[in-house]
Amino acid sequence: MESFSGTTLEKIYVFCGANYGKDESYVKAAHRLGEVLGKRGINLIYGEGSLGLMGYVSIAAAVHGRRVLGIVPSAFTEKNLIGKKCGK
Numbered sequence: 001m002e003s004f005s006g007t008t009l010e011k012i013y014v015f016c017g018a019n020y021g022k023d024e025s026y027v028k029a030a031h032r033l034g035e036v037l038g039k040r041g042i043n044l045i046y047g048e049g050s051l052g053l054m055g056y057v058s059i060a061a062a063v064h065g066r067r068v069l070g071i072v073p074s075a076f077t078e079k080n081l082i083g084k085k086c087g088k
Contacts, residue, residue, distance in 0.1 A: 016052075016053040018055075019053070038066045042066065043061075044058060046058050
């Protein structure tokens with residue numbers, strides 16, 4: 001795991017768009033972030049669902065073996081605005 005000043009980074013909280021952004025570079029960066037988290041052994045807590053940039057980060061992290069925990073307001077789940085769950 002990554003270490004900063006003697007502290008080990010075990011998890012990171014990521015909240016980003018549930019859409020794909022206006023530029024493909026956002027999608028690539030979100031996917032790359034998930035890959036890096038997986039390779040460095042950092043678990044993900046994020047804004048839930050499989051849609052948009054949050055989906056790219058979470059799926060890539062999960063595919064690379066990391067624990068993924070989604071947090072979402074109940075109003076979003078009632079209206080099915082999050083897509084499928086990735087992780088817990």
